[in-house]
Amino acid sequence: MTSATRTFFSQQAANRRNSVLLLLSVGVLFALLGFAGGYAYTASPAGAVGFMAFGLLIAVLMTSGSYFSGDKIVLAASKAKPVSAESYPQLLNVVNEITIAAGIPAPKVYVIDDSAPNAFATGRDPEHASIAVTTGLLDKLERDELQGVIAHELGHVRNLDIRFMLLIGVLVGGIALIADMFLRMSFFRGGRRGGRDGGGAGQLVFLVIAILFAILAPIAARLVQLSVSRQREYLADATAVELTRNPAGLEGALRKIATDREVLEVANRSTQHLYFVNPIKKFEERASSLWATHPPLPDRIDRLRELQALPPLTDEERHSLGAH
Amino acid sequence: MELIGVLVLGGILIFAALIVIAIYNGLVKKRLRVDEAWAQIDVQLKRRHDLIPNLVNSVKGYMDFEQETLQNVTEARANAVSAGARGPADQAAAENALTGTLRSLFAVMENYPDLKANENVLALQEELSTTENQIAFSRQHYNATVREYNEAIATVPSVFIAGMFGFKSREFFDAPVEAEQVPEVRLR
Numbered sequence: 001m002t003s004a005t006r007t008f009f010s011q012q013a014a015n016r017r018n019s020v021l022l023l024l025s026v027g028v029l030f031a032l033l034g035f036a037g038g039y040a041y042t043a044s045p046a047g048a049v050g051f052m053a054f055g056l057l058i059a060v061l062m063t064s065g066s067y068f069s070g071d072k073i074v075l076a077a078s079k080a081k082p083v084s085a086e087s088y089p090q091l092l093n094v095v096n097e098i099t100i101a102a103g104i105p106a107p108k109v110y111v112i113d114d115s116a117p118n119a120f121a122t123g124r125d126p127e128h129a130s131i132a133v134t135t136g137l138l139d140k141l142e143r144d145e146l147q148g149v150i151a152h153e154l155g156h157v158r159n160l161d162i163r164f165m166l167l168i169g170v171l172v173g174g175i176a177l178i179a180d181m182f183l184r185m186s187f188f189r190g191g192r193r194g195g196r197d198g199g200g201a202g203q204l205v206f207l208v209i210a211i212l213f214a215i216l217a218p219i220a221a222r223l224v225q226l227s228v229s230r231q232r233e234y235l236a237d238a239t240a241v242e243l244t245r246n247p248a249g250l251e252g253a254l255r256k257i258a259t260d261r262e263v264l265e266v267a268n269r270s271t272q273h274l275y276f277v278n279p280i281k282k283f284e285e286r287a288s289s290l291w292a293t294h295p296p297l298p299d300r301i302d303r304l305r306e307l308q309a310l311p312p313l314t315d316e317e318r319h320s321l322g323a324h
Numbered sequence: 325m326e327l328i329g330v331l332v333l334g335g336i337l338i339f340a341a342l343i344v345i346a347i348y349n350g351l352v353k354k355r356l357r358v359d360e361a362w363a364q365i366d367v368q369l370k371r372r373h374d375l376i377p378n379l380v381n382s383v384k385g386y387m388d389f390e391q392e393t394l395q396n397v398t399e400a401r402a403n404a405v406s407a408g409a410r411g412p413a414d415q416a417a418a419e420n421a422l423t424g425t426l427r428s429l430f431a432v433m434e435n436y437p438d439l440k441a442n443e444n445v446l447a448l449q450e451e452l453s454t455t456e457n458q459i460a461f462s463r464q465h466y467n468a469t470v471r472e473y474n475e476a477i478a479t480v481p482s483v484f485i486a487g488m489f490g491f492k493s494r495e496f497f498d499a500p501v502e503a504e505q506v507p508e509v510r511l512r
Contacts, residue, residue: 100368
């Protein structure tokens, strides 16, 4: 899906459009499943809406903790330590430069003591943002490559990606909840339904379809959520170029990280989506790209090369960068 | 029937007024962002003025043969500080001249390995480097705010509100011709 020459503006526009469309589709899926489930249970439109609202409320409650204190939890889980001007002056200078370019307030800066090069940003909006980088990243990257990575992370903050992904998370959680409630209630009432009138066969078919829908909907929603995650990663890359006007820096960083085989010890399944590059490399290599939170590294590099009017990577180059 | 007609008309008018207010406020906010971004450039330029005397003092002892280069930097800095009172055109020219002398100094410093090993000098060099970057980024950000503002004034429907209330477009920050000349580095 590469066009001849797009600017980072048009790349950004495409990413935003795609993520909004995907968000809408999850919303529609939630509404359909909620309404169908509620109607099947209560046999009235008002009851169906109530059912949907209930599911949404529980999902919101479950996610609100993450919205308000998610960043503290993630920072603690990753063993991130705050930095001072004496210990990491260049890092703070680079962060400062990018906050000026982005026009956002300065985030809190943290360092993770690990030789695997990686970084993440968290926080619900620019006023409450934190960014963490590993010592491995600081050691292995040049200044303009570090600038590219910081710009990518602050791009996430400026684009309100954490909030966007939480919103989708609420909807996906709501779909999973409603599907679960519906399946339990169907098992409970399934027997009684058939005996109520002579149309038992028709109702049974409807029930089977509804149950299939309830099983598949959470999976579909999860796939859409992962697709949105990948779109927002592309958007953050394009935003990094907008901020630094230097696609080569970010490309250099991606290449270095792609060929680095170290494993980030503090990362796990629940935090992997936050990082600059997926830290769980073994999972990425085995899984197909539909289940990935991040786009494949060679594809990210190709989009950056497009912005430098360079040709995309050849097959040998892709192979040498590893199956990331 | 007449009452419904009046209510509907009233509703439409209120709705239209709200849209106009929203667009007007949006334009005002964008214009204020442009003003702020412009002021921020000055903040970065003054920061550079403050850092330079320290740098010159740190390297003086090591660079006996480069007194002329150091002298150029000190003079250019003094000129830039006083140019603030002479107006934006003079100020821009003076700041660009200062950038030129600093580039010469950095180029010349490469020839002094003792200097490169000195931690104070390295720290100051990083400070100046980041200051140059910050000046560049604050100008870039200024251009981004100007672009957003000019876009808003020129596109439908805000173009009509802009015309009604006298919003004028702003100029981009251009690097003047002098800055594109490569500064001469003289080594002895």
